[in-house]
Amino acid sequence: GFCSQSWTGLIAQLCSGISIVCWLCALTPQIYLNWRSGNTESLSLSFILIWLSGDICNLLGCFLTNQLPFQKFLGIYFCTFDSMLCFQLFYYRWWVKRRDSQLLRSMGFSDTSYHHHLAPSSSSPDGQPQAGTALLAANYNNPTAPDFFEGPAASGANDAFSLLDPSSASSDSPIIGRIIAWVCCGFYITSRLPQILKNHRRRSVEGLSLSMFIFALNGNLFYFSSIMLQSFVSPPGLLLASLPYIIGSVGTVLQDFTVFSQWFVFRR
Template sequence: MVWKKLGSRNFSSCPNGSIQWIWDVFGECAQDGWDEASVGLGLISILCFAASTFPQFIKAYKTGNMDQALSLWFLLGWIGGDSCNLIGSFLADQLPLQTYTAVYYVLADLVMLTLYFYYKFRKRPSLLSAPINSVLLFLMGTACATPLLSATGPVAAPRETFRGRTLLSVEPGSKPFTRQEIIGFVIGSVSSVLYLLSRLPQIRTNFLRKSTQGISYSLFALVMLGNTLYGLSVLLKNPEEGQSEGSYLLHHLPWLVGSLGVLLLDTIISIQFLVYRRSTPASELEPLLLPS
């Protein structure tokens, strides 16, 4: 299990570590207040991401028009970005908290996408209704249980040497990048592009509907907060010994763009919520105007 592969090593491998439980649980050597703040912000960002989807689930249940309010391309771009982020996290050996966030969010995206198709096809009874409901229940249960797996997963054998944040890092006497790390970096770059592009269809959908009804603003507000804290947690982490700050930022650039770069587009969506907060979509008014 990925959850514990970095934990339960001998704390002596982290000679300057200030908090042992961070090392035991996350495999990160927090050497000072900056590292501790990085872990703290990372944990809060996971909570924000975990909580962000539930208001949308509730909103979808109340309004029943999730398939009209959310753009399918927005959801597909989102899950594509999160999937690439997860793959890149493993290949490029990102911070453990970044990997945990990626795993959870892929599951949450699958729940969101399943809900979209549920509301899209619920008025069209078919042989797919039962399978869709089963998949939805399974994914929701999995997404809710995932945060608990970290406490029960098997523990891998400890390593003798400490490797903290090693995303494309240059170790003494080693080659700058391995092929696997380069592939992870490229996939992470694709992820950041998908994150940026995913917002555009939703902005267009809101503009065409002249409404944001059916969408929970808490979804975007918590995602914005989570992305901000996620980016800050990466920025606050101390570079490894022998690695410059510029090199560290360059190697983390795709994930920083994916988290902090989308804030501008999410701000545009926030403005749309203000502009269209009292508007009703034209598609919902048309049936009232038809002769009986």
């Protein structure tokens, strides 16, 4: 009945809000860990760049399909934090290394001995990066939850519901939304693979923030739950329109569990 639909919609909104909060907090632990350790050697550059590409694509989708200001804000927020991670990676991995190398050469040390001392050794038993050298996780496996408070989905799923709305900004919006949705899905479901491979090769997860992956996992789980709950009180086409976001969320959740399994295996 109506009461049941109201409760279902309310719970869907709650799941959506929790998902957004999780994503707002997701990158902070890794950024802090990088700053504290001065080291980003454990992070996969491809992982971060693919995640950033997905978020940039999502942000473009927000503007091209004329989404709500809140959704645009979320898109800008996530791209900003992704960029901070990228900056840390390049700063600690190349600029600091180059600066210290030049300093040591001026003191009479060879550049070869410097890099041999600081670079993580592939033959190291635990694969840990060495001190002196220097993620996200990603994304935002699908970085955000649908905003059921306003109708259209929030950043990262910004077109799943507006596709069903005949009052979309333009007749091209549904087509643009579908294309962007699937492109974002492709970025997000492949983003963690480089990091998983790097963890396997290093036989270590040292330098990665487990909190980042926990926030990402919960963000995706609550996001998926919000879509499924909303499907009970929405037009029949909702699930089909939301398919790329569902695939993106489920795919990244499975990869998050892979990272967790690596965490327990490599830290034993």
